[in-house]
Amino acid sequence: LLEVLFEAGEHRSAEELATAVQGRAPDVHISTIYRNLEDLQELGVIVHSHLGHGPATYQLASLAHGHFICEACGATLEAPDELFRGLADTVRAKLGFSIDPHHFAMLGLCMGCQELTRLG
Amino acid sequence: LLEVLFEAGEHRSAEELATAVQGRAPDVHISTIYRNLEDLQELGVIVHSHLGHGPATYQLASLAHGHFICEACGATLEAPDELFRGLADTVRAKLGFSIDPHHFAMLGLCMGCQELTRLG
């Protein structure tokens, strides 16, 4: 049921997933979606991320990656893990902390919005 | 009113702030707190951050810094901005994106919880 659906994209909110599942099985309730998402996370099949102020998004664990989100326009850039390697190494060395760069997005300003800010 | 209160700490949720304000002015409603927090943010006096799954936390903009939060035990480490400089430079060069390392915490595992994971 759910697995079939996961072949339909990344960064899906629970509600989007519910709508998609309901296309095939109309009686599936969103609380069931949440419960199954939780189980699948415990199994390590999927992960969720927070991409800003909206609802959490879910995706297959194998597709997980970091994100940069523009605070001004909401643009989403995907971040290859290599970008975080330096930070991860430094933080592990200095604080003994092992970062998970996927769980929460990094916010900031995209190129276009930086220019808008500069122009005022 | 609010400013007086901000001399009382960082990482305060709206509800904690409301309780603190109500110690001096009992009739202040939490919606007023939210409205004033929003105004102060637009003025650049304060910022809010998301330190995990709980409520947003507010603090004076001048005290803002990044955070590393342990996904297992919730421990909070404060992150000097220098740690993010390398990542910020790389991301600006490669993606034209200017990161704000304060807004969302970086999750991961603290030293103690890494060891538990390894043993467990």
Add this chain to the structure above:
DNA sequence: ATTCATGCAAAACCTTTGCAATGCC
């Protein structure tokens, strides 16, 4: 008199939970 900020209640938003009903072994 007009504007603006406030208190309050209610809604909105996302997520979790209690419970009764259903299906499976």
Add this chain to the structure above:
DNA sequence: GGCATTGCAAAGGTTTTGCATGAAT
């Protein structure tokens, strides 16, 4: 019969909004 899973409704936690009152200019 027991056990796990579901649908539904309701609640939970956080934040926002509508509206009427009341203060300040």
